[in-house]
Amino acid sequence: MTLKMEIKEVTKIFGPHPKKIIKSLQKGLSKDDILKKTGHTVGVDRVSLEINDGEMFVIMGLSGSGKSTLIRCFNLLNRPTAGSIIVDGEDVTTYDRKALKDFRQKKIAMVFQHFGLFDHRTVLENVAYGLEVRKVSQKERLEIAQTSLETVGLKGWEDKYPNELSGGMQQRVGLARALANDPDILLMDEPFSALDPLIRREMQLELIDLQNKLQKTIVFITHDVNEAFKIGDRVAVMKDGRVEQVGTPEDILSSPANDYIEAFVKDIDRSKILQAEGIMIKPNALVRLKDGVNVAIKEMRSNGLSSVFVVDKDRQLKGIVTIDDALTALKEGQTLQSVIKHNYETAEAEDYVQDLIDKAIQTSYPIAILKGQKLLGIVPRAVVLSSLASQ
Amino acid sequence: MFDFPKSLTFHFGKYVSDLVDWLTVHWEGFFNGIRVGLLWVLNQLNDFLLWMPWWFFILVVFLLAWQFKSVASGILFACFLMLIGIFGYWDEMMYTLCLVISSVVISLIIGIPLGILMANSRRFEIIAKPILDAMQTMPTFVYLIPALFFFGLGLIPGVLSTIIYALPPVMRLTNLAIRGVPDEVVEASLSFGSSRWQLLTKVQIPQALPTIMAGVNQTTMMALAMVVVASMVGVKGLGLEVLTALGQIDVAKGFEAGISIVFLAIIIDRITLAISNSFQKQR
Numbered sequence: 001m002t003l004k005m006e007i008k009e010v011t012k013i014f015g016p017h018p019k020k021i022i023k024s025l026q027k028g029l030s031k032d033d034i035l036k037k038t039g040h041t042v043g044v045d046r047v048s049l050e051i052n053d054g055e056m057f058v059i060m061g062l063s064g065s066g067k068s069t070l071i072r073c074f075n076l077l078n079r080p081t082a083g084s085i086i087v088d089g090e091d092v093t094t095y096d097r098k099a100l101k102d103f104r105q106k107k108i109a110m111v112f113q114h115f116g117l118f119d120h121r122t123v124l125e126n127v128a129y130g131l132e133v134r135k136v137s138q139k140e141r142l143e144i145a146q147t148s149l150e151t152v153g154l155k156g157w158e159d160k161y162p163n164e165l166s167g168g169m170q171q172r173v174g175l176a177r178a179l180a181n182d183p184d185i186l187l188m189d190e191p192f193s194a195l196d197p198l199i200r201r202e203m204q205l206e207l208i209d210l211q212n213k214l215q216k217t218i219v220f221i222t223h224d225v226n227e228a229f230k231i232g233d234r235v236a237v238m239k240d241g242r243v244e245q246v247g248t249p250e251d252i253l254s255s256p257a258n259d260y261i262e263a264f265v266k267d268i269d270r271s272k273i274l275q276a277e278g279i280m281i282k283p284n285a286l287v288r289l290k291d292g293v294n295v296a297i298k299e300m301r302s303n304g305l306s307s308v309f310v311v312d313k314d315r316q317l318k319g320i321v322t323i324d325d326a327l328t329a330l331k332e333g334q335t336l337q338s339v340i341k342h343n344y345e346t347a348e349a350e351d352y353v354q355d356l357i358d359k360a361i362q363t364s365y366p367i368a369i370l371k372g373q374k375l376l377g378i379v380p381r382a383v384v385l386s387s388l389a390s391q
Numbered sequence: 392m393f394d395f396p397k398s399l400t401f402h403f404g405k406y407v408s409d410l411v412d413w414l415t416v417h418w419e420g421f422f423n424g425i426r427v428g429l430l431w432v433l434n435q436l437n438d439f440l441l442w443m444p445w446w447f448f449i450l451v452v453f454l455l456a457w458q459f460k461s462v463a464s465g466i467l468f469a470c471f472l473m474l475i476g477i478f479g480y481w482d483e484m485m486y487t488l489c490l491v492i493s494s495v496v497i498s499l500i501i502g503i504p505l506g507i508l509m510a511n512s513r514r515f516e517i518i519a520k521p522i523l524d525a526m527q528t529m530p531t532f533v534y535l536i537p538a539l540f541f542f543g544l545g546l547i548p549g550v551l552s553t554i555i556y557a558l559p560p561v562m563r564l565t566n567l568a569i570r571g572v573p574d575e576v577v578e579a580s581l582s583f584g585s586s587r588w589q590l591l592t593k594v595q596i597p598q599a600l601p602t603i604m605a606g607v608n609q610t611t612m613m614a615l616a617m618v619v620v621a622s623m624v625g626v627k628g629l630g631l632e633v634l635t636a637l638g639q640i641d642v643a644k645g646f647e648a649g650i651s652i653v654f655l656a657i658i659i660d661r662i663t664l665a666i667s668n669s670f671q672k673q674r
Contacts, residue, residue, distance in 0.1 A: 077578050104584030116579030120597040130583040132593070181583065 004185065004217045005074070007049040010083035012069050015040030018081040031240050043069035045241035046083070053184075054215040056208075058232030060222055066241035067221045068113075071187050074219060075108045076100060087185070105134045109178035113190040115170045117162040123173050124149065124158035130181040141180075148180040149173075151210070168199040175207075179214075188220045192227065204231055225264060229253070229273045237261050249273050270388050271354035276347050279387040280369045280377035286311055289318050293329045293336050296321055307365050309375060310340050316373045320344045320365055346370050347379070353387055360384040411537045422541045433493055433546050440485040445476060452658060459665035468661075471654035478647040484655060486628035490546065490621060491614045491659070494553035498610050502558045503603065506565025507591065516566065523559040531556055531620045539624055549621035557613040564606030568599030604667030611663050615656050629655070 013021045021040045031042045044066045051057045061067040072078040074085060076092065084091045092103055109130065117126055124145050131141035149155060152172040162170055171191055178186055192200040208231055211218060222228050228235050229249035236246045237260075245257035253273055256262040285299040287310050300308050300323050307322045319340030329339040345359035346368045356379060359367050366378040415422070449472045456465035475484050509516045534555055538548035572595050580594040596603075622630030629652050636645035 072578075075582055077581060101584040101586065104582060106584075108582075110579070110582040112575045112579055114573070114575050116573070116575035118576060118579075118594055118598070120600070129580075129593075133580075133583050133585045133589055177579075187582075 001055075002053045003050055004053040004055070004087065005049075005051040005219075006086040007047060007051070007074075008084045008086065009046045009048055010044055010070070010073055010080045010085060011042075011046050012044040012066075012073055012078055013040050013042050013081045022082050042066075042241050043078075044073065044080070047238075047241075047243050049236060049243065049246065051217060051219065053217055056211055056218045056220060056231055056233045058220045058222060058228040058235045059238060060225060060228040060232075060235055061238030062223055065238040067223075067238050068189055069241075070238070071110075071189050071219060071221050074185075074187055075104055075110060077110075105130070105181070107183055108185045108187065109181050109183040110187040110189065111171070111174045111178050111191045113193055115162070115167075115174045115194075117170060117173055117177075119162050122159050122161060123154065123165070126162065126173055127177045127180050129177060134181075145176070145180050148176040151179060152176045153206075166199075167195050168203060171195060171203065184217055186216045186218045188218060190221050190223065193223065200227075207231060225268050226272065229265075229268060237264065250275070250278060269354075271357065272352055274353045274387055275349065276351045276353070276356060276367075276369050276379060277349040277376075279353065279383055280349070280379045281383065283309060283366075283375070283378045286375075287321070287336070288313060289336060291336070293326050293334070293339075296336060297323070297326045297330065300326070309344075309366075309368060309378065310336065311375055315375050317346075317368055317370060317375045320368075344368055349376055353384060356384050411540055415540050426542050426547050429547055429550065430545075433489060433550065436493055437486065437489045440489055441482060445481060449473065452662070455662050456658075456665075459662060459669055464661060468658045471658060475651045475654055478651055480629060480632065480648065480651050483627065483629045483632055483648075484651060486626070487618050487630065487652070487655065490549055490553060490618065490626055490628060491611065494550045494557055494614045494617075495607075495611050497550070498554050498558045498614070499561055499607060501554070502561040502606075502610070503565050506562040506603075506606075507569055507596075509562065509566040510569035510595075519562070523563060526555050527559045531617065532623070535620070535624055544625040546626055548624045549617075549626035552624070553614050553617040553621055556617050557610045560609035560613060561603070561606040564609070565599065565603050568602030568606070569595050571602065572598045601667065601670045604663075604670050608660065608663040608667055611659055612656065615652070615659060618652060 011022060011025065012018075013025075015021065015038065018040060021034060021038060021042070024034055024038070025042065025045060029037075031045065034040055034042055047066075047070060049057075059067045059070065069078055073080045076085075076095075080093055084093050086092070087103075087107065092100070095103060118129065121129070124142060127145035127148050128141040131144060136144070146158065149158060152175050154169060154172050154176065157165065157169065162173060165173065171194075174191070192203050195203060204227060220228075220231065229252075232249060234246060234248055235252060237244045237252065239260055245252055245261050250273065252261065253265055253268070253270065256265055285303045285305060285308050287296045287299055287308050289310055289312050296308060296310070300306065305323070307320055309320050310318045312318055319342050321336065321340045325339040325341070326336075328334075329336065343363070344365045344367070345363045347356055347359060347370070349369055349371060356367055360379075360381045363381075366380045367384070368378055369376045449469050452472060453465040453469045456468050472484075475481065505519070509519050531552060535548065535552050538552050542548045542551065576594060576598060577590065580590045585593065618626075618628060618630035619633050620630070622628065622634045625631075629648050632648035633645060633652065635641075636648055
């Protein structure tokens with residue numbers, strides 16, 4: 001994993017003399033005190049982050065936490081009062097006007113909460129805007145814009161005007177416009193907040209699919225914990241202009257850094273965050289195919305089980321055998337092979353608990369967690385439910 | 392005791408008058424240059440308007456109204472123009488039109504860039520706003536006097552004082568329109584690495600255009616409102632007819648000339664408004 005962006009001690013203060021306020025901030029004055037005493041608003045307070053190449057990095061916080069201010073520092077729509085932003089080894093805060101233009105034209109693009117579309121231009125012209133600014137020829141830029149529109153599923157809408165489109169479609173245009181420039185970094189400022197819940201969910205899934213294909217570095221802002229944990233590879237939680245915790249969704253969920261974050265994640269739908277991997281257990285007993293019926297019965301008896309998974313020597317799952325079937329087989333002299341069943345449920349390590357719930361209802365055996373055909377672990381039915389209760 | 396003390400009276404106007412005197416003497420060449428240049432352009436426009444066959448002009452107005460409004464308004468406007476002709480004011484209407492068109496065009500050439508400047512500079516906006524207020528509230532006759540000194544009688548002082556009166560709306564609305572472009576839209580443009588010029592020409596002005604067009608409409612109506620006042624410095628046209636009718640207490644003439652101005656105003660207002668609306672509808 002290579003480092004794409006490094007945010008070092010970035011501070012943004014609004015007011016007539018922001019530079020002078022930094023000292024009071026370093027002395028430990030609070031945001032509220034500074035506002036009361038000097039009339040300056042501290043938007044972002046000494047934030048440091050490291051964002052990796054190809055990562056979906058989510059910055060989450062309530063309104064007023066400084067997340068939108070922070071993301072605007074990344075492409076210098078807000079010039080940081082102090083600190084540096086290093087992209088591919090270069091500090092972009094030191095760029096002159098021309099270098100900054102170049103940086104924005106080629107490396108970084110942004111998607112906005114209320115879409116920020118140009119309603120005097122058609123959808124296609126909107127998408128071609130970034131290329132037009134770069135002075136790409138008309139023919140070429142319209143071709144690229146067309147491809148970009150197809151990527152987001154808006155083929156056939158090229159000649160409409162933005163306000164003829166629904167909110168979800170407008171944001172697709174915003175996304176296509178950002179992608180048309182083929183930037184390394186995509187900044188998304190609450191892109192789905194203005195959409196209604198059904199559309200939002202659809203767009204989230206599409207973004208995840210798209211990201212699997214494109215592998216951009218995405219910085220995604222949201223105030224919605226569920227959204228953050230659903231799409232983020234890593235999540236930074238902001239409060240009062242500061243970053244409170246950075247980590248993978250599972251990290252934050254399992255060990256929240258403080259009470260604030262704990263309260264924040266309390267209401268989260270854990271079934272969409274926790275993966276099978278996180279809750280599976282090593283099977284107490286396994287029977288190999290060549291072991292035979294006797295061994296199977298002994299394993300089940302000594303572990304108090306009513307069924308056991310059967311594997312071959314490479315741990316490839318072959319089936320499951322119940323205690324009743326094994327006893328019958330012993331009585332009638334059948335082989336283990338002839339009594340194993342295949343009516344168990346399987347899942348992959350990356351599957352979310354929410355997908356396991358249905359499976360747990362369907363079967364009376366533990367769920368087998370597989371990689372290919374290899375048995376990694378099992379999830380007993382009771383564990384599926386107990387995993388959803390927060391500690 | 393209750394009267395304002397006589398000893399405190401002080402006539403500031405004297406200095407303004409001195410300044411005007413000084414300017415007329417020392418800047419004569421400058422004002423002459425403006426006068427000659429402007430007069431040449433105005434005469435060309437005037438000659439063209441008078442040369443144009445009457446039926447052709449009516450046809451153009453009809454087609455414009457048809458295109459941007461409806462056939463019915465096209466026919467109505469054509470009838471209005473016929474009536475003005477029947478009253479015997481065709482040439483006077485053309486003089487008036489010349490005054491209106493020239494002062495509106497000059498107002499736009501000056502007003503739109505200044506409005507954009509206002510939108511981009513907080514400082515310039517603070518300075519410009521009270522000046523614009525003064526331009527609109529000061530009685531128009533007051534600045535007719537210095538205009539007379541600088542340029543003598545005739546079309547030029549008429550056009551200039553009309554510009555002073557008609558400039559503020561387009562300037563104000565341009566400022567307002569540019570400032571009214573949503574922040575996110577401006578940010579979007581900048582985030583793709585647009586230069587200031589690209590931001591202005593590709594995003595801000597097109598986005599602001601419907602409101603700017605409303606300003607153009609208002610400026611045109613203000614210019615038309617100056618027609619009678621401008622006739623006081625000797626501008627020929629419908630305004631002068633109203634003024635002489637007033638002098639002669641000629642109700643019949645006053646009515647005909649007055650109603651002609653109203654017709655002209657309706658036609659210009661409705662057509663410019665329809666054109667500015669068509670900008671909005673494209674969205």
